[in-house]
Amino acid sequence: MENLTKDQTKSLTKENYPLGSKSPDLLFTPTGKAYNELTLDAALKGEVTGADLRISPKTLEMHADISESLGRTQLAKNFRRAAEMIKISDARILQIYNAMRPNRSTKEELLVIANELEEEYGAIENAGLIREAADVYERRGRLRKSED
Numbered sequence: 001m002e003n004l005t006k007d008q009t010k011s012l013t014k015e016n017y018p019l020g021s022k023s024p025d026l027l028f029t030p031t032g033k034a035y036n037e038l039t040l041d042a043a044l045k046g047e048v049t050g051a052d053l054r055i056s057p058k059t060l061e062m063h064a065d066i067s068e069s070l071g072r073t074q075l076a077k078n079f080r081r082a083a084e085m086i087k088i089s090d091a092r093i094l095q096i097y098n099a100m101r102p103n104r105s106t107k108e109e110l111l112v113i114a115n116e117l118e119e120e121y122g123a124i125e126n127a128g129l130i131r132e133a134a135d136v137y138e139r140r141g142r143l144r145k146s147e148d
Contacts, residue, residue, distance in 0.1 A: 012062055013069040019062060030056045030086070057083040077125065084123035100133060102142040109144075110134035 016023040020035060027035035029052045042048045064079035085093060096113055099105045105113075110130055118127035137143045 012065045014066060016062075017066050019059065019066075026062060027059055028056060030054050055086075057086045060086075081123075081125045081129065084117075084121065084126050087121045088117075088123070096130075100130070102137065103144050105144055106146050107134045107138050107143050108146075110137070 012023070012026075016026075019027055024035045029035075029038070031049070031051050033048075033052050038048055038052060060079045060083035064076040064083070067073075067076040067079060088096075096117075099109065099113060111134055114127040114130040114134070117123040117130065134143075
């Protein structure tokens with residue numbers, strides 16, 4: 001089920017990968033449809049929507065757990081950040097991406113974005129990444145100068 005506990009997914013390993021063929025019973029769409037319900041027949045009947053074809057945060061978390069079990073901690077972090085980003089609109093993600101480019105934002109502006117991610121979306125991993133980038137940009141002289 002989509003509501004698996006963290007302990008239930010922590011046991012996922014390379015034996016579960018790829019999830020779609022080895023553990024399809026664990027996969028659900030963001031709308032709650034089971035992976036095996038996503039058939040051509042269902043699509044032709046109009047029973048599958050665009051929202052059903054998006055990956056769910058839980059699926060990304062499961063991929064993170066599998067990656068972690070293989071010692072691929074950076075890949076696991078990437079999957080977890082991606083899982084957090086699902087709640088954020090594409091338009092806002094693009095704005096944040098542009099703000100993260102060197103010399104586009106002040107440190108204060110980046111910290112405001114980090115706080116927004118944490119407080120509005122619960123995106124703690126992404127907020128930490130933005131804060132880390134703000135510090136690195138500050139050390140490397142890659143921040144936009146304040147206009148005051």
